[in-house]
Amino acid sequence: MxxxxxxxxxxxxxxxxxxxxxxxxxxxxxxxxxxxxxxxxxxxxxxxxxxxxxxxxxxxxxxxxxxxxxxxxxxxxxxxxxxxxxxxxxxxxxxxxxxxxxxxxxxxxxxxxxxxxxxxxxxxxxxxxxxxxxxxxxxxxxxxxxxxxxxxxxxxxxxxxxxxxxxxxxxxxxxxxxxxxxxxxxxxxxxxxxxxDCAPLSVQRIKETIWKTMDVPLFQALQLDIGPNVYESEDRLEGAQAFIEKRKPVWKGR
Missing domain, CATH: 3.90.226.10 (2-enoyl-CoA Hydratase; Chain A, domain 1)
Structure with missing residues:
Protein backbone atom coordinates (compact mmCIF):
# COMPACT_ATOMS: atom_id res chain seq x y z
CA MET A 1 0.00 0.00 0.00
CA ASP A 197 -9.60 30.80 -13.32
CA CYS A 198 -6.78 33.24 -12.52
CA ALA A 199 -3.49 33.76 -14.37
CA PRO A 200 -0.88 31.22 -13.16
CA LEU A 201 2.02 33.71 -13.16
CA SER A 202 -0.05 36.19 -11.16
CA VAL A 203 -0.92 33.56 -8.56
CA GLN A 204 2.74 32.50 -8.36
CA ARG A 205 3.91 36.08 -7.89
CA ILE A 206 1.29 36.70 -5.21
CA LYS A 207 2.22 33.56 -3.25
CA GLU A 208 5.92 34.43 -3.38
CA THR A 209 5.16 37.97 -2.24
CA ILE A 210 3.02 36.79 0.69
CA TRP A 211 5.65 34.42 2.06
CA LYS A 212 8.77 36.44 1.29
CA THR A 213 7.47 39.69 2.78
CA MET A 214 5.90 38.18 5.90
CA ASP A 215 8.59 39.62 8.19
CA VAL A 216 9.68 42.55 6.03
CA PRO A 217 8.72 46.09 7.10
CA LEU A 218 5.96 47.56 4.93
CA PHE A 219 7.90 50.29 3.11
CA GLN A 220 10.82 47.95 2.45
CA ALA A 221 8.47 45.25 1.17
CA LEU A 222 6.85 47.71 -1.25
CA GLN A 223 10.24 48.27 -2.89
CA LEU A 224 10.73 44.58 -3.65
CA ASP A 225 9.95 43.02 -7.02
CA ILE A 226 9.23 39.40 -6.20
CA GLY A 227 8.39 36.54 -8.54
CA PRO A 228 7.80 36.50 -12.31
CA ASN A 229 7.33 39.79 -14.15
CA VAL A 230 3.62 39.56 -14.92
CA TYR A 231 3.46 43.10 -16.28
CA GLU A 232 5.34 42.13 -19.44
CA SER A 233 3.70 38.71 -19.83
CA GLU A 234 1.44 37.45 -22.61
CA ASP A 235 -1.15 36.62 -19.97
CA ARG A 236 -1.43 40.26 -18.93
CA LEU A 237 -2.39 41.20 -22.51
CA GLU A 238 -4.78 38.24 -22.67
CA GLY A 239 -6.40 39.19 -19.37
CA ALA A 240 -7.09 42.73 -20.53
CA GLN A 241 -8.36 41.58 -23.94
CA ALA A 242 -10.63 38.95 -22.40
CA PHE A 243 -12.09 41.56 -20.05
CA ILE A 244 -12.82 43.91 -22.96
CA GLU A 245 -14.37 41.11 -25.02
CA LYS A 246 -16.35 39.80 -22.02
CA ARG A 247 -15.00 36.25 -22.35
CA LYS A 248 -13.02 33.83 -20.24
CA PRO A 249 -9.25 34.31 -20.66
CA VAL A 250 -7.06 31.56 -22.08
CA TRP A 251 -3.93 31.55 -19.93
CA LYS A 252 -0.59 30.38 -21.29
CA GLY A 253 1.53 30.84 -18.18
CA ARG A 254 3.95 33.12 -19.98
Whole structure:
Protein backbone atom coordinates (compact mmCIF):
# COMPACT_ATOMS: atom_id res chain seq x y z
CA MET A 1 0.00 0.00 0.00
CA UNK A 2 1.31 3.43 -0.96
CA UNK A 3 1.63 5.75 2.02
CA UNK A 4 0.76 8.69 -0.22
CA UNK A 5 -1.86 8.70 -2.95
CA UNK A 6 -1.59 11.39 -5.61
CA UNK A 7 -3.94 12.12 -8.48
CA UNK A 8 -4.97 14.93 -10.79
CA UNK A 9 -8.43 15.99 -11.82
CA UNK A 10 -7.96 18.55 -14.53
CA UNK A 11 -5.64 21.24 -13.20
CA UNK A 12 -6.24 20.34 -9.54
CA UNK A 13 -3.94 17.80 -7.86
CA UNK A 14 -4.94 15.80 -4.79
CA UNK A 15 -2.51 14.39 -2.25
CA UNK A 16 -3.91 11.90 0.28
CA UNK A 17 -2.03 10.96 3.45
CA UNK A 18 -2.66 7.22 3.47
CA UNK A 19 -1.90 5.54 6.81
CA UNK A 20 -5.43 5.57 8.24
CA UNK A 21 -4.66 2.67 10.59
CA UNK A 22 -1.95 4.91 12.16
CA UNK A 23 -4.09 8.05 11.99
CA UNK A 24 -1.90 9.16 9.08
CA UNK A 25 1.16 9.58 11.29
CA UNK A 26 4.24 10.47 9.23
CA UNK A 27 7.19 8.08 9.24
CA UNK A 28 10.43 8.49 7.28
CA UNK A 29 9.17 6.67 4.19
CA UNK A 30 6.03 8.76 4.14
CA UNK A 31 7.98 12.03 4.48
CA UNK A 32 10.16 11.02 1.52
CA UNK A 33 7.04 10.22 -0.52
CA UNK A 34 5.54 13.58 0.43
CA UNK A 35 8.61 15.40 -0.83
CA UNK A 36 8.59 13.42 -4.07
CA UNK A 37 4.98 14.31 -4.81
CA UNK A 38 5.47 17.95 -3.83
CA UNK A 39 8.31 18.06 -6.35
CA UNK A 40 6.06 16.47 -8.99
CA UNK A 41 3.37 19.07 -8.30
CA UNK A 42 5.90 21.91 -8.43
CA UNK A 43 7.31 20.79 -11.79
CA UNK A 44 3.96 20.00 -13.44
CA UNK A 45 2.91 23.08 -15.40
CA UNK A 46 -0.61 21.71 -15.82
CA UNK A 47 -1.16 21.37 -12.06
CA UNK A 48 -2.37 24.70 -10.70
CA UNK A 49 -3.60 23.84 -7.19
CA UNK A 50 -2.79 21.08 -4.69
CA UNK A 51 -5.34 19.85 -2.12
CA UNK A 52 -3.94 17.85 0.80
CA UNK A 53 -6.22 15.70 2.93
CA UNK A 54 -6.13 12.47 4.94
CA UNK A 55 -7.53 9.03 4.27
CA UNK A 56 -9.88 7.53 6.83
CA UNK A 57 -12.45 9.09 9.12
CA UNK A 58 -10.40 9.86 12.24
CA UNK A 59 -7.41 12.00 11.33
CA UNK A 60 -6.01 14.42 8.80
CA UNK A 61 -2.59 13.69 10.29
CA UNK A 62 -1.69 12.83 13.88
CA UNK A 63 1.87 14.13 13.50
CA UNK A 64 5.25 12.47 13.35
CA UNK A 65 5.28 8.73 14.02
CA UNK A 66 6.69 8.64 17.56
CA UNK A 67 6.83 4.85 17.50
CA UNK A 68 9.45 5.13 14.74
CA UNK A 69 11.42 7.59 16.87
CA UNK A 70 11.71 4.90 19.52
CA UNK A 71 12.35 1.95 17.20
CA UNK A 72 14.56 3.76 14.66
CA UNK A 73 15.87 6.94 16.29
CA UNK A 74 18.59 7.51 13.68
CA UNK A 75 16.05 7.70 10.84
CA UNK A 76 14.00 10.08 12.95
CA UNK A 77 17.01 12.35 13.55
CA UNK A 78 18.29 12.26 9.97
CA UNK A 79 15.04 13.47 8.46
CA UNK A 80 13.58 16.33 10.51
CA UNK A 81 10.40 17.62 8.94
CA UNK A 82 10.91 21.28 9.74
CA UNK A 83 13.72 21.83 7.21
CA UNK A 84 12.30 19.63 4.49
CA UNK A 85 8.58 19.20 4.21
CA UNK A 86 7.34 22.61 5.32
CA UNK A 87 9.96 24.50 3.30
CA UNK A 88 9.06 22.41 0.25
CA UNK A 89 5.38 23.29 0.65
CA UNK A 90 6.09 27.00 0.90
CA UNK A 91 8.65 27.05 -1.90
CA UNK A 92 6.44 25.40 -4.51
CA UNK A 93 5.07 28.92 -5.17
CA UNK A 94 1.82 27.34 -6.31
CA UNK A 95 -1.23 27.25 -4.03
CA UNK A 96 -1.73 24.46 -1.50
CA UNK A 97 -5.06 23.92 0.26
CA UNK A 98 -5.27 21.77 3.38
CA UNK A 99 -8.65 20.06 3.75
CA UNK A 100 -8.43 19.09 7.41
CA UNK A 101 -10.79 16.14 7.71
CA UNK A 102 -9.98 15.04 11.27
CA UNK A 103 -7.37 15.52 13.95
CA UNK A 104 -4.44 17.68 12.83
CA UNK A 105 -1.86 17.28 15.57
CA UNK A 106 1.82 18.20 15.79
CA UNK A 107 3.34 17.91 12.33
CA UNK A 108 -0.18 17.43 10.99
CA UNK A 109 -1.13 20.85 12.26
CA UNK A 110 2.12 22.24 10.84
CA UNK A 111 1.25 20.86 7.39
CA UNK A 112 -1.92 22.93 7.60
CA UNK A 113 0.08 25.96 8.75
CA UNK A 114 2.43 25.63 5.75
CA UNK A 115 -0.57 25.62 3.41
CA UNK A 116 -1.97 28.77 1.85
CA UNK A 117 -5.62 28.03 2.61
CA UNK A 118 -6.95 25.96 5.51
CA UNK A 119 -10.41 24.39 5.54
CA UNK A 120 -11.66 22.09 8.29
CA UNK A 121 -14.54 19.74 8.97
CA UNK A 122 -16.71 20.57 11.96
CA UNK A 123 -15.54 17.70 14.16
CA UNK A 124 -11.76 18.02 13.92
CA UNK A 125 -9.21 19.04 16.55
CA UNK A 126 -6.02 20.99 15.89
CA UNK A 127 -2.94 21.71 17.95
CA UNK A 128 0.71 21.11 18.69
CA UNK A 129 1.33 19.07 21.85
CA UNK A 130 5.11 19.00 21.35
CA UNK A 131 5.73 20.62 24.74
CA UNK A 132 4.02 17.59 26.30
CA UNK A 133 6.36 15.27 24.40
CA UNK A 134 9.65 17.04 25.11
CA UNK A 135 9.83 18.34 21.53
CA UNK A 136 10.19 21.83 20.08
CA UNK A 137 7.49 22.51 17.45
CA UNK A 138 10.12 24.57 15.63
CA UNK A 139 8.11 25.34 12.51
CA UNK A 140 4.86 25.81 14.41
CA UNK A 141 6.45 28.12 16.98
CA UNK A 142 7.90 30.19 14.14
CA UNK A 143 4.86 30.50 11.88
CA UNK A 144 1.85 30.36 14.23
CA UNK A 145 2.46 33.77 15.90
CA UNK A 146 2.56 35.29 12.40
CA UNK A 147 -0.82 33.84 11.47
CA UNK A 148 -2.79 34.45 14.68
CA UNK A 149 -2.42 36.54 17.84
CA UNK A 150 1.05 35.90 19.36
CA UNK A 151 -0.49 35.45 22.81
CA UNK A 152 -3.01 32.89 21.52
CA UNK A 153 -0.19 31.13 19.68
CA UNK A 154 1.86 31.07 22.88
CA UNK A 155 -1.05 29.61 24.85
CA UNK A 156 -1.56 26.85 22.28
CA UNK A 157 2.15 26.02 22.16
CA UNK A 158 2.91 26.31 25.89
CA UNK A 159 -0.03 24.17 26.99
CA UNK A 160 -0.09 21.72 24.08
CA UNK A 161 -3.88 21.78 24.21
CA UNK A 162 -5.94 20.91 21.14
CA UNK A 163 -8.69 23.24 19.98
CA UNK A 164 -11.89 22.56 18.05
CA UNK A 165 -12.40 23.60 14.46
CA UNK A 166 -14.83 26.30 15.61
CA UNK A 167 -12.24 27.71 17.99
CA UNK A 168 -9.69 27.56 15.18
CA UNK A 169 -12.08 29.52 12.96
CA UNK A 170 -12.66 32.16 15.64
CA UNK A 171 -8.92 32.85 16.04
CA UNK A 172 -8.17 32.75 12.31
CA UNK A 173 -6.28 29.47 12.32
CA UNK A 174 -8.62 28.02 9.69
CA UNK A 175 -10.52 29.93 7.02
CA UNK A 176 -13.77 27.97 6.84
CA UNK A 177 -15.48 25.13 8.71
CA UNK A 178 -17.62 22.69 6.73
CA UNK A 179 -20.30 20.40 8.09
CA UNK A 180 -18.74 17.09 6.99
CA UNK A 181 -15.96 15.62 4.87
CA UNK A 182 -18.03 15.56 1.70
CA UNK A 183 -18.75 19.28 1.99
CA UNK A 184 -15.11 19.89 2.95
CA UNK A 185 -13.76 18.33 -0.25
CA UNK A 186 -16.46 19.96 -2.35
CA UNK A 187 -15.49 23.38 -1.00
CA UNK A 188 -11.75 22.72 -1.44
CA UNK A 189 -12.37 21.78 -5.07
CA UNK A 190 -14.54 24.87 -5.56
CA UNK A 191 -11.79 27.17 -4.28
CA UNK A 192 -9.27 25.29 -6.42
CA UNK A 193 -11.35 25.96 -9.53
CA UNK A 194 -11.59 29.65 -8.62
CA UNK A 195 -7.80 29.79 -8.41
CA UNK A 196 -7.49 28.02 -11.78
CA ASP A 197 -9.60 30.80 -13.32
CA CYS A 198 -6.78 33.24 -12.52
CA ALA A 199 -3.49 33.76 -14.37
CA PRO A 200 -0.88 31.22 -13.16
CA LEU A 201 2.02 33.71 -13.16
CA SER A 202 -0.05 36.19 -11.16
CA VAL A 203 -0.92 33.56 -8.56
CA GLN A 204 2.74 32.50 -8.36
CA ARG A 205 3.91 36.08 -7.89
CA ILE A 206 1.29 36.70 -5.21
CA LYS A 207 2.22 33.56 -3.25
CA GLU A 208 5.92 34.43 -3.38
CA THR A 209 5.16 37.97 -2.24
CA ILE A 210 3.02 36.79 0.69
CA TRP A 211 5.65 34.42 2.06
CA LYS A 212 8.77 36.44 1.29
CA THR A 213 7.47 39.69 2.78
CA MET A 214 5.90 38.18 5.90
CA ASP A 215 8.59 39.62 8.19
CA VAL A 216 9.68 42.55 6.03
CA PRO A 217 8.72 46.09 7.10
CA LEU A 218 5.96 47.56 4.93
CA PHE A 219 7.90 50.29 3.11
CA GLN A 220 10.82 47.95 2.45
CA ALA A 221 8.47 45.25 1.17
CA LEU A 222 6.85 47.71 -1.25
CA GLN A 223 10.24 48.27 -2.89
CA LEU A 224 10.73 44.58 -3.65
CA ASP A 225 9.95 43.02 -7.02
CA ILE A 226 9.23 39.40 -6.20
CA GLY A 227 8.39 36.54 -8.54
CA PRO A 228 7.80 36.50 -12.31
CA ASN A 229 7.33 39.79 -14.15
CA VAL A 230 3.62 39.56 -14.92
CA TYR A 231 3.46 43.10 -16.28
CA GLU A 232 5.34 42.13 -19.44
CA SER A 233 3.70 38.71 -19.83
CA GLU A 234 1.44 37.45 -22.61
CA ASP A 235 -1.15 36.62 -19.97
CA ARG A 236 -1.43 40.26 -18.93
CA LEU A 237 -2.39 41.20 -22.51
CA GLU A 238 -4.78 38.24 -22.67
CA GLY A 239 -6.40 39.19 -19.37
CA ALA A 240 -7.09 42.73 -20.53
CA GLN A 241 -8.36 41.58 -23.94
CA ALA A 242 -10.63 38.95 -22.40
CA PHE A 243 -12.09 41.56 -20.05
CA ILE A 244 -12.82 43.91 -22.96
CA GLU A 245 -14.37 41.11 -25.02
CA LYS A 246 -16.35 39.80 -22.02
CA ARG A 247 -15.00 36.25 -22.35
CA LYS A 248 -13.02 33.83 -20.24
CA PRO A 249 -9.25 34.31 -20.66
CA VAL A 250 -7.06 31.56 -22.08
CA TRP A 251 -3.93 31.55 -19.93
CA LYS A 252 -0.59 30.38 -21.29
CA GLY A 253 1.53 30.84 -18.18
CA ARG A 254 3.95 33.12 -19.98
Missing amino acids: SLIEYEKKGQIAYLYLNRPEKRNAINSEMSDNLLDYLREYKEDNDARVLIITGKGEKAFCSGRDLKESKENPEAFKRKPLRGRLFNAMIETYKPIISAVNGAAVGAGCEIALASDIRLASSDCKLGMPEAKRGMGATFGATILPKLISPSLAAKMLYTGQLISSEEALNIGLVDEVLSDNEELMKRAHEIGEQIC
